[in-house]
Amino acid sequence: MDGAEEAREFHSSEILSSSLTVSTSLSVHDMKPRIVELCKDLFKKWSKLDDSCFFVETVSGGITNLLLKVSVKEENHEDVSVIVRLYGPNTEYVINRERELLAIKYLSAAGFGAKLLGVFENGTVQAFITARTLTPLDMRNPKLAAEIAKQLQKFHQVEIPCSKEPQLWNDIHKFFDKASSLEFDDSEKQKVNETISFKDAQDEIAELKELTGLLNSPVVFSHNDLLSGNIMVNDEEEKLYLIDFEYGSYNYRGYDIGNHFAEYAGYDCDYSLLPNKDEQYHFFRHYLQPGRPHEVPDRDLEKLYLEANMYVLAAHLYWAFWALIQAKMSPIDFDYLGYFFMRYNEYKRQKEKCFSMAQSYFSCSSSA
Structure with a gap:
């Protein structure tokens, strides 16, 4: 293979594919031969x-996927790196992989995320981004918050050729149906599971769906999982990247923003870290009018503030029922059952305040 052909492997719009599978039950050391075999199968050069010539290291051991950095010393002695992302076992219960791969293609073309280089049976290979992953506290930085808002506004303008129906309530109902029929082999987990009133939870979903329906939040292609781990920044170049689109779908603008705000709390669910009204308005200004943030009318800020905070409630329900499914299906060492209660209890704590704010807004709007 000549140099031009080699270059085309990384710069071609064609996505390479392999039929190989890499078991996530192996240690990274034992996984290396299979990862090397995969890379050789995908990249002929x-x-x-x-x-x-191949060096494999863990980049992230998140609560859904495993990310591995593969550094390769090529024959010209240059180092090239790619990211191999291994899907977590049983994640097909909560993620539509077909939709994800379609979205990556168009989002990558629009300049978002890492370029998709190849796919295999239980994962993807993407170009390596030279940047650091944000922490929840980074998202509070006004400069970074403004840049995230600008990037998200551009993200929401990308057209993806798939169903334009907002998926939020479809997904919540799907998660609820699966979660409410689960039985745990672990007797302690089952005992805890039996304390959940799924009838009450079903009523909460119906009530919130009805009230948020009155908001008429615009429907856009949404990231739906904009936590700190899915945002990277190259500090030297001051370039910010939104990555990992596995939960991406058409959805309500308010949900994508509200879900992002909920993630200020991190996995520890410290909800005292959620952005206050001034911090949210700062974000909204840069989202609504990136070029002229201080010219955003007050009524637009008030409307988006209500949207975002009502949909924070929806995010709590979404990830609560997601966590119950993961508690049963995922082999990853994370207290998913505890996470369910942290999200669901926060929903109940914030419900009255948010519902009251919505009713006040609607009554003012109708009398105006």
Whole structure:
């Protein structure tokens, strides 16, 4: 293969594919031979390299997927790196992989995320981004918050050729149906599960769906999982990246923003860290009018403030029932059952305040 052909492997719009599978039950050390085999299968320019030219390390051991950085010393002695993302076991219960791969293609073309280089049976290979992952506290930084808002506004303008129906309530109902029929093999977990009133939860879903329906939040292609771990920044170049679109779908603008705000709390669910009204308005100004943030009318800020905070409630329900399914299905060492209660209890704590704010807004709007 000549140099031009080699370059085309990384810069072509064609997405390479392999039928190989990499078991996530292996340690990273034991996984390496399979990862090397996968890379050689996908990228023909690496097929004759000695296995010692490949170095594999963990980038992230998140609560859904495993990310591995593969660094390759090529024959010209240059180092090239890619990211291999292994889907977590049983994640097909909560993620539509077909929709994700379609979205990546168009979002990548629009300049979002890492370029998709290849797919295999239980994961993807993407270009390596030289940047650091944000922490929840980073998202409070006014400069970074403004840039996230601008990037999200651009993200919401990308057209993806799939169903334009907002998926929020479809997904919540799907998660609820699965969660409410679960039985745990672990007797302690089952005992805790039996304390949940699914009838009450079903009523909460119906009530919130009805009230948020009055908001008429615009429907856009949404990220739906904009936590700190899915935002990267290159501090030297001051370039920010939104990554990982596995939960992406058409959805309500207010939900994508509200879900992002809820993620200020991190996995520890410290909800004292949620952005206050001034911080939210700062975000809204840069989202609604990136070029002229201080010219955003007050009524637009008030409307988006209500949207975002009502949909924070929906985010709590979404991730609560998601967590119950993961508590049963995922082998990852994370207290998903505890996470359910943290999200569901926060929903109940914030419900009255948010519902009261919505009713006050609607009564003022109708009398105006």
